[in-house]
Amino acid sequence: MxxxxxxxxxRGSRKxxxxxxxxxxxxxxxxxxxxxxGQLSRTGRxxxxxxEGGQMPLHRRLPKRGFTNIFRSEHAVVNVAELNVxxxxxxVTPEELRARGLLRRPLPVKILGDGELxxxxxxxxxxxxxxxxxxxxxxxxxxxxxxxxxxxxxxxLRPRNIEGSGQAGxxxxx
Numbered sequence: 001m002x003x004x005x006x007x008x009x010x011r012g013s014r015k016x017x018x019x020x021x022x023x024x025x026x027x028x029x030x031x032x033x034x035x036x037x038g039q040l041s042r043t044g045r046x047x048x049x050x051x052e053g054g055q056m057p058l059h060r061r062l063p064k065r066g067f068t069n070i071f072r073s074e075h076a077v078v079n080v081a082e083l084n085v086x087x088x089x090x091x092v093t094p095e096e097l098r099a100r101g102l103l104r105r106p107l108p109v110k111i112l113g114d115g116e117l118x119x120x121x122x123x124x125x126x127x128x129x130x131x132x133x134x135x136x137x138x139x140x141x142x143x144x145x146x147x148x149x150x151x152x153x154x155x156x157l158r159p160r161n162i163e164g165s166g167q168a169g170x171x172x173x174x
Contacts, residue, residue: 081115
């Protein structure tokens with residue numbers, strides 16, 4: 001059996017780095033493979049990401065588009081066709097969906113109406129599309145909506161200085 005003190009890399013697999021700038025007699029001496037003068041011969045020679053030699057860079061030529069919606073809610077999506085794996089009369093919860101491998105991320109669940117539902121189920125989810133709800137009820141099942149456990153937003157992000165509170169010498173905002 002090979003022991004730790006006997007391990008060594010295969011011959012020729014580890015190469016010493018080329019030392020540069022050690023005199024003109026040595027390989028890669030004097031300019032060390034950088035050429036003559038200019039920005040690229042200097043230390044810290046890298047150009048910033050997106051720099052195109054002074055030409056207006058692509059990220060500044062293209063217009064800004066859209067915005068980030070801070071109220072966006074993300075849901076894990078399951079189509080009604082995927083619910084056919086459950087036995088008739090079963091109660092389908094997000095935990096059941098996760099156990100069957102239909103959900104991966106721990107997000108609120110939304111059921112969408114793609115495909116057909118052939119079994120009667122009680123489906124519990126955070127949201128349903130209109131077509132999904134219709135198809136579940138058409139198959140004789142029930143669609144139950146779960147409430148979202150969302151913490152309430154703070155009343156104000158920057159509370160005003162109230163008389164007798166806050167830092168000493170701080171003026172109330174007008």
